[in-house]
Amino acid sequence: MSNKDLLAFVELERALPDKRKAEERTTDFLDIYTQAPNEQLAAQAxxxxxxxxxxCQWQCPLHNHIPNWLELVRRGKLKQAARTMLNTNPLPEICGRVCPQDRLCEQACTINTGFGAVTIGNIEKQISDMAIENGWYDIAIPAKIGKKVAVIGSxxxxxxxxxxxVRHGVDVVVFEKAPEIGGLLTFGIPEFKLEKSVLLKRREHLEKQGIEFRLNTEIGKDIAFDDLRAEYDAVFLGMGAYEAVDGGLQDPENKAIIASLDYLIGVTNHNHNLNMQDATFYDLKDEDVMVFGGGxxxxxxVRTAIRQGAKSVKCVYRRAETDMPGSRKEVVSAREEGIEFVFHKQPTAIHKDGDKLSVK
Structure with a gap:
C-alpha cells in the first residue's frame, strides 16, 4: 500500500455502498445496501x-480504537483490523449495521463538517463480516480459573x-427463554437492517470460544433462580426492557392499536417460523397505517409495514424533524420507500368506528 495521502479527505468524497432501488427493496426484507469492494474500503479509510x-474514539460508547483499525484497513491488513475491532467490541458486525454512527463516531469525525465523515460504520460492518466468514478471529481458549457464571438473557x-x-478463563452458561440468541437484536430489529444470519454466525463463534447457550429456557419457570445462585459463582442479569410506552392511548379492547415491539417481534417470528408462543403476527397488507414516534x-x-404491503404509511412526530431522536439515515431511507411524515402533531385520542380508526 502506498504512503498515506494526508489530503485524501479533500480529493475523495465520502462514499457509502449503493442502496438497492426503493421499489425493489420494499418487496423483501433483505439488506438494502450492496457490498463495497475492498479497494473502496481502503480508499475511504x-x-x-x-x-x-x-x-471518534471518545464519542464511541465502547471507545473503539477506530483510527487504529482504519489505518490497518488502509494498508490492506484486514485480518489485523478485524481483530483490533474485536478487542473492544464483542459484536462489531452488529454495531456496524445498527449503531447510530451519525450521532456518535461519524458525527464527531474531524472532517464531518465540510467534507463528510469517514465511513466508519460501513467499514466496520464489512470487515467484521469477512472475519466471521473466513475465521479470522482468534478463538484460543485461555486457561480456566475455576469460576462459573450464569448469564440470564442473550x-x-x-x-x-x-x-x-470467557476470554478471561471463566466458564459461562447463557440462559435464553427465546428460541434464538440476540434479544431485540434478533426479534426487535427488522432483517433489512440486521440479517438474522449475522446472529447465527456470531452464536457459532461464541460457542467455539466455549460459551454454552441454553435456549428456550426461562429462569423462574424452567429453572428456579435460587438453583442458579447455588450452582454458579455469580449470576448476571441481562433480561432487557420490553415495557411498552402507550402514550395514554392504549385501549385493551381496541386491537387495531399495536405496541411497536409486539408488532416487530410478531413479524420476525412469522417470517422465520420461530414458534414463539407469546408472539402475535399482525398482517398490515392493504391497511392504512399510522405510527407515532420519531426514533x-x-x-x-413504518418500513416493515411498507414491506408488508400496507396501502399507506404515515409517521407522526410531535416535534420538528430536526428533533427526531433516531438515526438520520433511517429517516432518509424511509422517505425513499414512500413513508409520509407529519410533524408538530400529538395524538390525544383514538376513536373506533366499525373497522376504522380516527385520530384526534
Missing part, C-alpha cells in the same frame, strides 16, 4: 486524519458479558 486526539449486554468472561423503532415499524 485513507480519508481518516489519524487525529492526535481522536474524537441480548447485547448478556453476550458482551459472556464474551468478556429508530418508529422507523423500523
Amino acid at each position: 485513507d480519508r481518516c486524519l489519524d487525529c492526535g486526539n481522536p474524537y 441480548g447485547p449486554a448478556g453476550i458482551g458479558c459472556a464474551d468478556y468472561l 429508530d423503532t418508529a422507523m423500523d415499524c
